[in-house]
Amino acid sequence: MSYSYQQSGSQRLQIPKGISRRAVATAAAVVAAVVFLATGFYTIAADEVGIVLRFGRHVRTVDPGLHLKVPFWIENVIPVPTQRKLKEEFGFRTLQAGVRTQYTSRGYEEETLMLTGDLNIGSVEWIVQYQIKDPVNFLFRVRNVRDTLRAASEAVMREVIGDRSVNEVLTTGRTEVGVAATVALQNVMDQYETGVDILLVQPQTITPPDPVKPSFNEVNQSEQERARLINEAESEYQEVIPRARGEAEQLIETARGYAMERVNEAKGDSKRFIAIYQEYAKAKDVTRRRLYLEAMREVLPKVGRKIVIDEKAKNVLPLLELSGKAVQK
Amino acid sequence: MKKLSVIPIVIAALIVIVVSLSAYTVSEVEQVIVTQFGRPVGDPVTQAGLHFKTPFVQTVNRFDKRWLEWDGSPEQLPTRNKKFIWLDTFARWRIADPLLFFKSVRDERSAQSRLDDILDGAARDAVANYDLIELVRGTNREMVFAEELADVKRQEIKKVEHGRKIILAKILEQARKMSPQYGIELVDVRIKRLNYVESDRKGVYARMISERKRIANKYRSQGQGESARIRGRKERDLKQILSDAYRQAEEIRGKADAEATKIYADAYNRSPDFYSFTRTLDTYKETFDRNTWLILSTDGDLLKYLQKAGENAQ
Numbered sequence: 001m002s003y004s005y006q007q008s009g010s011q012r013l014q015i016p017k018g019i020s021r022r023a024v025a026t027a028a029a030v031v032a033a034v035v036f037l038a039t040g041f042y043t044i045a046a047d048e049v050g051i052v053l054r055f056g057r058h059v060r061t062v063d064p065g066l067h068l069k070v071p072f073w074i075e076n077v078i079p080v081p082t083q084r085k086l087k088e089e090f091g092f093r094t095l096q097a098g099v100r101t102q103y104t105s106r107g108y109e110e111e112t113l114m115l116t117g118d119l120n121i122g123s124v125e126w127i128v129q130y131q132i133k134d135p136v137n138f139l140f141r142v143r144n145v146r147d148t149l150r151a152a153s154e155a156v157m158r159e160v161i162g163d164r165s166v167n168e169v170l171t172t173g174r175t176e177v178g179v180a181a182t183v184a185l186q187n188v189m190d191q192y193e194t195g196v197d198i199l200l201v202q203p204q205t206i207t208p209p210d211p212v213k214p215s216f217n218e219v220n221q222s223e224q225e226r227a228r229l230i231n232e233a234e235s236e237y238q239e240v241i242p243r244a245r246g247e248a249e250q251l252i253e254t255a256r257g258y259a260m261e262r263v264n265e266a267k268g269d270s271k272r273f274i275a276i277y278q279e280y281a282k283a284k285d286v287t288r289r290r291l292y293l294e295a296m297r298e299v300l301p302k303v304g305r306k307i308v309i310d311e312k313a314k315n316v317l318p319l320l321e322l323s324g325k326a327v328q329k
Numbered sequence: 330m331k332k333l334s335v336i337p338i339v340i341a342a343l344i345v346i347v348v349s350l351s352a353y354t355v356s357e358v359e360q361v362i363v364t365q366f367g368r369p370v371g372d373p374v375t376q377a378g379l380h381f382k383t384p385f386v387q388t389v390n391r392f393d394k395r396w397l398e399w400d401g402s403p404e405q406l407p408t409r410n411k412k413f414i415w416l417d418t419f420a421r422w423r424i425a426d427p428l429l430f431f432k433s434v435r436d437e438r439s440a441q442s443r444l445d446d447i448l449d450g451a452a453r454d455a456v457a458n459y460d461l462i463e464l465v466r467g468t469n470r471e472m473v474f475a476e477e478l479a480d481v482k483r484q485e486i487k488k489v490e491h492g493r494k495i496i497l498a499k500i501l502e503q504a505r506k507m508s509p510q511y512g513i514e515l516v517d518v519r520i521k522r523l524n525y526v527e528s529d530r531k532g533v534y535a536r537m538i539s540e541r542k543r544i545a546n547k548y549r550s551q552g553q554g555e556s557a558r559i560r561g562r563k564e565r566d567l568k569q570i571l572s573d574a575y576r577q578a579e580e581i582r583g584k585a586d587a588e589a590t591k592i593y594a595d596a597y598n599r600s601p602d603f604y605s606f607t608r609t610l611d612t613y614k615e616t617f618d619r620n621t622w623l624i625l626s627t628d629g630d631l632l633k634y635l636q637k638a639g640e641n642a643q
Contacts, residue, residue, distance in 0.1 A: 056356035057377035113524055115465045117472050118486055120537050121530065140357040142421075143395040151400065151419045155519040159493060162465040165472040165482070166537070172473070191517065192396055192421055211534045215541035222545035226552030233559035237566075244567050248574030255578030259585030266589035270596030277603055288606065295610035296631055304619035308635070310627050 040071035047083035049135055052076070058136060080135035085199065088150055090157070091125030092204070113209060114158045120166040123207045126178075128153050128185065129200040137195030145194050152188040153201070156181050169206050170216075178202045350384035355391075360427050362390045373427040390431060396421045396516060397437070399444045405526055406456045412529065414461060417522035418452055418500075420444065422508070422515045429512030443511055448518060451503040455496050462486070464523060467493045475544055493520065 043066050044050040050062040054075045062077075069075040091112035092105035105112070105125060112123045130149065132138045142148055160180045164173050181201040189196045208216045280287045300306065354377075355361050361374040365387050374380055375394065382389065403417040422444065424430045434440045456464065466489045474482040501518045508515050525533055597604040617623070627636050 053357065053377075055377075055379035056354040056359070057379075058357050110522060110524070115523060115525075117466050117470075118474065118482055119462060119465065119533070121525070121533055141395055143358070143393060143397050147398055147400075148396070148421065151398070151521050152519065154521045155419070158520065158523060159467050162493065163467050163470045163472075165474050167475045167478075168473050188517070188519075208537065209534065211531075212537045212541070215538040215545070218545045219541050219548070222548035222552075226548045226555070229552035229556040230559065233556035233563075237559055237563040240563055241566050241570070244570045248570045251571075251574040251578045252581070255581040259581045262582075262585040262589045263592070266592040270592050273596050273604065273607070274599065276607070277600055280603055281600075291607065291610060292630065295613055299613045299617050300623070302619060303617050303621045303623045305622045307622065307624045308627065308632060309624060310636075 036071045038071075039073060040068050042067055042069060042077050044077075044079055045081075048079040048081050050077045050079050051135055051139060053078065058140070061135065078139060080132055080138060082132045082135055084131070086130050086132075088128045088130070088146070088153065089125075090127065090150075090153060091123070111154065114161045116161055116166040116169060117163050118165045121209050121212075122161060122166050122169050123205075123209050124157060124161060124169070124177075125204045125206075126153075126157060126181075127200075127202050127204060128198065129202075130189075131197045131199055132195060133197035134195030137193050139195075141193040141195065145196060148192060148194060149185075149189065149196065152192070153181075153185055156184040156188060157201070159184060166208070170208065174203055174206060177206070347384055351381045352379060353382060353389050354379050358393060358395050359391050360394045360424070362392070362427050362431050364388050364390055369428055369431060375427075392424050392427045392430065393437070394423070396423050399441060399448065400521075401445070401448060401452070403522065404449065404452075406453055408456055408461045408464065409458055410460045412461050413526045414456070414464070415522065415524045415526060416452060416456060416464075416520065418448065418518060419521050420448055420501075420504075420515055420518045422513050424512055425514035426509075426512035429510075431512075433511045440511060440513060444508075444513070447504045447507045448500070451500040452518075454503070455500045459491065459496055460487075463489050463491050463496060464493055464520070475540075478540055478544065 042050070044062060044064045046064045048064060050067065051058060052060045052062060052069055052075055054070065056076075059075070067077075069077060091108045092103045093108070095102040095104050109123075112125055113121055114124060116122050128149065138145060157177075160177050161169055164177065169177055178201050181203075182198055185201055186198040189198060207213065353361070355374055357377040359377070361380070363370050363374070363382050365383070367388075370387060399420040399422055401418040401420075403415050405413050406416050407413050424440075430440070434443055469488050469492075472482075472486070497518050497520065501515060504518065505515050524530070625632050627633065
């Protein structure tokens with residue numbers, strides 16, 4: 001029994017001859033004083049409280065500081081760290097805490113694997129943070145509180161996960177799982193009177209079991225692929241359509257330009273014609289001749305070869321066509 | 330004087346010895362049964378502190394007063410639907426009646442083995458009477474499934490009639506019928522671990538993989554479908570935009586041509602003869618070049634003076 005202690009044995013005083021009674025008494029007093037001081041004073045650290053036991057019975061609880069108790073093992077004190085946040089890890093263990101904390105999760109598969117509500121298997125690693133709320137209950141009501149907490153935590157986590165689908169626990173349900181487990185674990189701890197306050201149950205990683213992981217990754221990949229395909233098609237659309245809109249605009253604007261040109265030209269041409277005609281109408285014959293001769297004067301210099309034939313020599317024409325080469329020069 | 334002084338010391342020593350043999354302490358976590366030659370004497374001592382007994386003839390038997398652990402060893406058990414599962418349970422118990430406990434089981438080790446019998450048996454009975462889902466689920470909470478599987482899953486997953494809590498309560502109830510005869514009080518039984526046996530696990534993994542594959546395939550085909558839809562929309566929009574523009578352009582052109590035609594007709598109608606005269610002259614100007622041969626007859630208007638000057642002049 002861990003908190004029982006020995007009754008101090010009988011103390012016999014044997015006085016060797018030749019030593020005066022006074023010396024013996026002094027020595028005894030000194031020894032008694034030392035033992036008194038050593039067993040009478042004790043300190044309780046800042047994050048602890050002291051549970052004082054007299055003959056094994058809890059008589060008082062003391063706060064941090066220097067204290068005096070009945071010496072000679074009549075009173076004993078057990079410090080309990082009530083202000084310290086304690087932590088339990090499930091599914092992994094911290095190998096070495098530090099700046100880069102190292103973990104191992106090998107060999108804890110049985111701790112992490114659990115059945116989900118749709119009868120699939122999930123792998124959950126989690127931590128429990130707790131604090132000793134009631135040191136008397138913590139010490140005296142339950143044997144091995146830590147093991148009790150671990151067993152209860154595993155049970156509770158499985159209850160929570162067992163009511164959720166694998167999809168839920170892997171995605172949105174993570175925080176919810178933590179909250180539900182915190183409440184449930186606190187209930188169990190209260191039922192067992194462990195005197196423990198559950199601060200936090202927090203799933204660290206919730207993953208599918210190793211053999212199933214690749215297929216879950218495949219789902220993620222296919223989701224990415226879906227997005228990629230859609231984006232590609234969308235970008236193709238964006239590449240073509242705005243340009244086509246511009247081109248369409250161009251087509252229409254060009255047509256508008258043509259229309260304007262065509263109408264303006266027609267107007268111009270007709271205005272010119274009308275102007276000339278009005279003058280022509282005033283002196284028809286002479287204007288007609290003038291226009292004809294002016295045109296001829298303009299046309300004839302441009303013409304490559306001019307042949308003048310008499311009106312009676314019309315049959316010379318066929319001969320001329322034979323020397324077509326001369327035209328080139 | 331010297332001889333006399335030894336006697337009180339001896340007497341004092343004797344008193345100390347007797348007191349130390351008769352006094353004993355009980356800690357907060359203990360309860361004690363005092364036995365005399367192996368037979369319990371008086372009521373159990375449950376109050377912590379300093380107590381006394383008759384020296385030499387009486388013995389102190391200490392028992393724990395706290396909630397104690399019972400951790401079942403994992404077992405393979407068949408459920409009602411003939412699925413083998415690994416079940417690992419634990420319970421918390423205490424020595425409620427130390428006298429009865431002392432008489433019937435004597436110590437904790439044999440108590441643990443009695444509890445093994447009681448709880449393992451109760452668990453075995455309970456598991457055999459229920460389907461696996463009843464052990465896994467606690468409530469009929471509405472679960473959220475992957476959208477792709479929701480319909481199938483809702484049919485597949487049956488509602489539970491009892492659930493884990495009720496089954497555990499039944500196990501506890503059954504065990505509690507037996508435990509008081511050993512002076513033991515059971516507070517709680519829980520399932521620490523529950524899993525498929527190794528051979529079934531592979532099948533479950535295969536099912537999970539196929540479920541995921543289904544989702545993945547759906548996503549992929551959705552992506553391809555959506556992409557095809559967008560491509561189709563692109564083609565449609567392209568054709569629509571371009572043909573619409575073509576239509577508008579041609580309309581505009583046609584209208585302009587018509588207007589021009591009207592304008593020309595209005596003007597030239599004043600004198601079709603003069604129009605054809607001037608237009609013909611223009612055509613000469615535009616079409617004749619150095620590759621043109623012009624054969625001019627002297628009876629034409631231009632050269633008529635080459636033959637006769639002023640014959641026709643008036």
